[in-house]
Amino acid sequence: xxxxxxxxxxxxxxxxxxxxxxxxxxxxxxxxxxxxxxxxxxxxxxxxxxxxxxxxxxxxxxxxxxxxxxxxxxxxxxxxxxxxxxxxxxxxxxxxxxxxxxxxxxxxxxxxxxxxxxxxxxxxxxxxxxxxxxxxxxxxxxxxxxxxxxxxxxxxxxxxxxxx
Numbered sequence: 141x142x143x144x145x146x147x148x149x150x151x152x153x154x155x156x157x158x159x160x161x162x163x164x165x166x167x168x169x170x171x172x173x174x175x176x177x178x179x180x181x182x183x184x185x186x187x188x189x190x191x192x193x194x195x196x197x198x199x200x201x202x203x204x205x206x207x208x209x210x211x212x213x214x215x216x217x218x219x220x221x222x223x224x225x226x227x228x229x230x231x232x233x234x235x236x237x238x239x240x241x242x243x244x245x246x247x248x249x250x251x252x253x254x255x256x257x258x259x260x261x262x263x264x265x266x267x268x269x270x271x272x273x274x275x276x277x278x279x280x281x282x283x284x285x286x287x288x289x290x291x292x293x294x295x296x297x298x299x300x301x302x303x304x
Contacts, residue, residue, distance in 0.1 A: 141201060142191050148176040148183050149209060150202040152234045152258065154293050164188065166199055171294055174237065176202045177230075206234055216246065221274035222281070223249060225264040233258040233293055242300045253301035257282050261291035269299050 155173045157165065163182045165173045176183035176198055183198060214235070215226045223246075225235055235241055236258045246254070250268040257265050257278040263285050267274025275297065282295055 141193050141197060144178055145176075145183060145187060145191055145193060145198055146201060147178050148198060148202040148205060149178070149231060150199065150206045150234055150237055151175050151177045151231065152236055152261075152293065162186070164195065164198060166195060168237075170298065171296070174199065174202075203237065206231065207238055207240065210235060210238065210241070216249070219265075220277060221271050222265050222267045222277045225266070229262050232262050232264040233260065235264055236298070243303050247302055250302065253299060256298045256300060258293050258298070259285040259295060260289045260293055263289075269301075 151174065153165070153173050153175050155167060155171050157163065157173075162184045163175045164185055164187065165175045167173045183202075188195065188198070209231060210227060213227050217224050217226065225232060227235065236256060242254060246266070250266075251270060253269040254266045255269045255271070255275050255278060257263070259282045263281075265278060265281060267278060278297055282297070286292060286295055
């Protein structure tokens, strides 16, 4: 894999591309897709044909790079009934993609599972899925971000159950 593609990081985006957008993307459902960022640029369709790698190759490398970024910089901070997750101001919402965080690293912070908000690229927060207070606070946070926010993703709350 060439050095450009080897530096790619998985980036969570809403699942609508404008006509003519040539970013390499992978649909994941729930109104989201994954694109692949490299510095201040994107991996584009033509990179596959010129490098000889597949979308699966790029996706695996980009997910590994996201996990590495998390390992170096992740910070979780509690605010009342919710937890904010911080990394670098660009890839917070992308951490939604990392099952290891939800099934291992954050598992001691909730009982049965998570209610998760990823309203913008730089915002990720969660609470215990059974916390009425936490869910209400997540909804208020989403509305605050949505009103005037940048790089918006979703107003929805998502649920992930802990594996036994």
